Amino acid sequence: MHLPLNFKQWPHFLWLWLLFVVSFGEIRYILPEEMLRGSVIGNVARDLDLKVTELEARRARVVAEGTNQLCELDTASGNLLISQRIDREELCVQASVCILQYQLLVEEPLQAYSIVLDIVDINDNSPVFTTSEIKIDLVESTVLGRRFPLESAHDPDLGTNSVREYKLSPSNHFALEMSTQINGNTYPELVLKKSLDREAQVEHVLKINGIDGGNPVRSGTAAIQIRVLDANDNVPVFSQRVYKTSVPENSATGTIIATLNATDSDESVYGEITYSFSHLSDKMGGVIEINPLSGVVRLAGVIDYEEASMHELDVQAKDGGGQASHCKLLIDVIDVNDNKPMIEVKSASANLKEDSKPGTMVALINVYDLDTGSSGRVTCTIPDDVPFKLVSEVKNYYMLVTEGILDRELQSEYKITVTATDAGSPSLSSVKVITIVVNDINDNPPTFTQSEYNANILENQPVGTMVMQVKAVDIDNGSNAHILYEISKSEVSSLITINSETGELFTSRLFDYEQSAHFQIKNTGFIAEDMVPMEAPKGYLVTKVVAVDADSGHNAWLSYKVIKATRPNLFMVGLHTGEIRTLRTFMEDDEPKHTIVVSIKDNGPESLSTTATINVMIGDGLPVLNELFEFTDESQSTDNLTLYLVVALTTVSSLLILLISGVFYFKLCRRSYVHRSTTDGLPVFPTTYLPPSFTDLSHCGTLLKDDRFDSFLTTGSWRGDFRFGSSTDTDTLKQRSAAYQKNTLRQASAGRANLKVRGGAAHPCYLIK
Numbered sequence: 001m002h003l004p005l006n007f008k009q010w011p012h013f014l015w016l017w018l019l020f021v022v023s024f025g026e027i028r029y030i031l032p033e034e035m036l037r038g039s040v041i042g043n044v045a046r047d048l049d050l051k052v053t054e055l056e057a058r059r060a061r062v063v064a065e066g067t068n069q070l071c072e073l074d075t076a077s078g079n080l081l082i083s084q085r086i087d088r089e090e091l092c093v094q095a096s097v098c099i100l101q102y103q104l105l106v107e108e109p110l111q112a113y114s115i116v117l118d119i120v121d122i123n124d125n126s127p128v129f130t131t132s133e134i135k136i137d138l139v140e141s142t143v144l145g146r147r148f149p150l151e152s153a154h155d156p157d158l159g160t161n162s163v164r165e166y167k168l169s170p171s172n173h174f175a176l177e178m179s180t181q182i183n184g185n186t187y188p189e190l191v192l193k194k195s196l197d198r199e200a201q202v203e204h205v206l207k208i209n210g211i212d213g214g215n216p217v218r219s220g221t222a223a224i225q226i227r228v229l230d231a232n233d234n235v236p237v238f239s240q241r242v243y244k245t246s247v248p249e250n251s252a253t254g255t256i257i258a259t260l261n262a263t264d265s266d267e268s269v270y271g272e273i274t275y276s277f278s279h280l281s282d283k284m285g286g287v288i289e290i291n292p293l294s295g296v297v298r299l300a301g302v303i304d305y306e307e308a309s310m311h312e313l314d315v316q317a318k319d320g321g322g323q324a325s326h327c328k329l330l331i332d333v334i335d336v337n338d339n340k341p342m343i344e345v346k347s348a349s350a351n352l353k354e355d356s357k358p359g360t361m362v363a364l365i366n367v368y369d370l371d372t373g374s375s376g377r378v379t380c381t382i383p384d385d386v387p388f389k390l391v392s393e394v395k396n397y398y399m400l401v402t403e404g405i406l407d408r409e410l411q412s413e414y415k416i417t418v419t420a421t422d423a424g425s426p427s428l429s430s431v432k433v434i435t436i437v438v439n440d441i442n443d444n445p446p447t448f449t450q451s452e453y454n455a456n457i458l459e460n461q462p463v464g465t466m467v468m469q470v471k472a473v474d475i476d477n478g479s480n481a482h483i484l485y486e487i488s489k490s491e492v493s494s495l496i497t498i499n500s501e502t503g504e505l506f507t508s509r510l511f512d513y514e515q516s517a518h519f520q521i522k523n524t525g526f527i528a529e530d531m532v533p534m535e536a537p538k539g540y541l542v543t544k545v546v547a548v549d550a551d552s553g554h555n556a557w558l559s560y561k562v563i564k565a566t567r568p569n570l571f572m573v574g575l576h577t578g579e580i581r582t583l584r585t586f587m588e589d590d591e592p593k594h595t596i597v598v599s600i601k602d603n604g605p606e607s608l609s610t611t612a613t614i615n616v617m618i619g620d621g622l623p624v625l626n627e628l629f630e631f632t633d634e635s636q637s638t639d640n641l642t643l644y645l646v647v648a649l650t651t652v653s654s655l656l657i658l659l660i661s662g663v664f665y666f667k668l669c670r671r672s673y674v675h676r677s678t679t680d681g682l683p684v685f686p687t688t689y690l691p692p693s694f695t696d697l698s699h700c701g702t703l704l705k706d707d708r709f710d711s712f713l714t715t716g717s718w719r720g721d722f723r724f725g726s727s728t729d730t731d732t733l734k735q736r737s738a739a740y741q742k743n744t745l746r747q748a749s750a751g752r753a754n755l756k757v758r759g760g761a762a763h764p765c766y767l768i769k
Helices: 088-092 634-669 727-744
Strands: 026-032 040-043 061-064 071-074 079-082 099-106 111-120 133-139 147-149 163-168 174-180 186-192 203-212 219-229 242-248 256-259 273-279 288-290 296-299 310-319 324-334 342-348 351-353 361-368 378-381 388-394 397-402 413-422 429-439 452-457 466-469 496-498 504-507 518-522 527-533 541-544 559-565 571-573 579-582 593-601 609-619 709-713 722-726 754-759
Touching (some): 088 111, 147 174, 163 174, 174 203, 242 256, 273 288, 288 310, 342 413, 342 429, 361 378, 378 388, 388 413, 527 541, 541 609, 571 593
Parallel strands (some): 133 219, 351 429, 527 609
Antiparallel strands (some): 040 079, 061 099, 099 111, 147 186, 174 186, 203 219, 256 296, 273 310, 378 413, 388 397, 466 504, 496 504, 541 579, 559 593, 593 609, 709 722
């Protein structure tokens, strides 16, 4: 019965007094039942030292574990409010302590606080007798002082609010006294004080009041109707005052719980006994039944440990003469593992970027089991073959976080099966599937379908003639996979235009074979991927950028410089070697993926440059190779190079002085031995001065062999020395570079394409300029 509360009638107990204790993340409030909806239980923000302004932003909320949500959090004020009616008798029956457990969850970062509500009983129920009329048949020969047990009044309230005393209406023949059972419970007994005379008075009608100890008091009334009969001087007697038994929960219907036995020495109708329950709640009415003739107690329905672990029942044995006696039946319900663990996802992120750092929270999971003991202990697991793990910092709560590196191109979606298993025998488990979609980031460069494209065009074709189409693909998704084409800036960039969307190449001017028979176009960009151990020390060699220049001499001297990096203080590149090394050891907060953009410039009067992009991934468990830990002192390399230049300059100067001296000598002393050209004004190299592979053709003044000599930076040197060779040795250079990379680092993959365009037929000879 829901009655309004009169707080002024609580002289010794302030119902709004909130006792809270914050220790180990727990806060406890003591409050009475039947508080009005919207009543303030307490200010959680103040009690937990939280800022009210952060509650909404951090998604603060109160969640229940297996119980109804009877309270709610007002994030605007930080108050914990009553959201539903709290009836202690409905929630905890007659348990001495009524505790409700809630969790206050706050995210970013995740924090969980335990909120315990201790519900205090109030006097909101009146004592009630099982029947409004108690009938007793007594023989007129009943001796004085005979005691007749009466049914107790039932009050669901506890403590002082339960039944405390009984009062009997005035009577000359009967008095009311209290008797105590073995278990300490008291019950009223009607005591005969004056002899009965059936002929004088056949019936006595009395009233009994059951009064509780609340303030104000509540009471219940029942009528006692006593019929005076002829002699029936024996009452039924139970073999035990208290019967104790136990039954496993979920036992089959019809299972015998106990057999009660009472005897009566009278004969005939006065010795016939019937059994019945004095008081049986509505819940137990469909669960337990008693045979009125045999006293056998059976299960009539499903008995559940989680609803009540113990039942105390009053049983009455009554003879045909109306005399009765009582006993107690105590039933212990044995818990079995009949509840599967519950899995509740309190918070989840359906989408996750593929560059998310390890430790990023994906979902917050709450697991619990309604069973007790080992059957209520739950463990939570996920498969081992996914880059995720479960972390538990709060009891019954697990965070699903990333553990490894995600790559959308390898797997774009994960279906994580979360399994919760209890420790019962046999164990029970539940599963829940959490779907995680990996969102794409632009971490893959476009790759040409061919590393080299060749095309032939006729000279004097009109401007806008299509030369060919190049094709590149990108394994990223959406806008990250959209490819635009461009031609790197060079002397030939004015000869060819490209459609940035389709990759089609067109002529932008007329071609003249006599001016240019062959040219090469490079598309911009270079990408490589390398892995480095997490335990790599300072100065560890990560990879080496190798660049070549088709020019020769000083114009082909290359220098390397880092122009952009994810972490500018983590990697360096050798000025002349192209070796990328670590500047310090890695730390836990370093990103797992790093992008380094290296600029390569030549030493020409108008310096030309290109860039190379290197992706470096930090991996756990990779071995640290000692042969890669040889930090090159770049300043020493620079000093060595300067020394070489000084020596070379001195040598060339000396040779120049000797040459000038020799020229004067030949002009003044031996003019007859000087070789002169017969051609007008054009110097011709004598055959003896030409390289062995060339022949002098005086009729056109050209070299027959169609070779161009290029200079290269060596790929296998660790000190940045130079090696010169013909362009026909490019394959040999690549093979040596690949062999070096195989022995030390994995080969960087190029993402560029070269286009060689040759006009017309082969020319018989080339002018030397």
